[in-house]
Amino acid sequence: MSRRRERSAAAVERRWVLAAARAVARHPSLWATGARQALVLAAPGWWRRPPYLPLPSPDYLRFRLQTAYGGAGDQDPEPGDVVTYLRWCRSLARG
Numbered sequence: 001m002s003r004r005r006e007r008s009a010a011a012v013e014r015r016w017v018l019a020a021a022r023a024v025a026r027h028p029s030l031w032a033t034g035a036r037q038a039l040v041l042a043a044p045g046w047w048r049r050p051p052y053l054p055l056p057s058p059d060y061l062r063f064r065l066q067t068a069y070g071g072a073g074d075q076d077p078e079p080g081d082v083v084t085y086l087r088w089c090r091s092l093a094r095g
Contacts, residue, residue, distance in 0.1 A: 016076035017055070023079035024086065033090040 024034045042054035056064075066073035068081070 020082040030086045
């Protein structure tokens with residue numbers, strides 16, 4: 001992948017991550033679940049590589065997006081779907 005395309009992909013990823021974070025921010029009861037899931041799903045050694053955030057590996061994320069939305073796995077997740085996912089994770093943890 002070219003440098004230009006990598007930067008473009010990173011900008012798109014940042015946009016949906018920020019949109020998802022804003023959606024979760026409106027639900028304080030999901031903050032702990034969101035933090036836990038971020039760490040559980042984070043790529044190994046995430047603290048050693050920019051952007052130094054606990055994000056899942058691109059391959060894993062693409063797989064999850066393919067299973068959720070179909071296609072090539074290049075569709076950005078809907079912020080509401082992230083909230084729904086965290087509610088589901090929280091219910092499993094309580095179960």
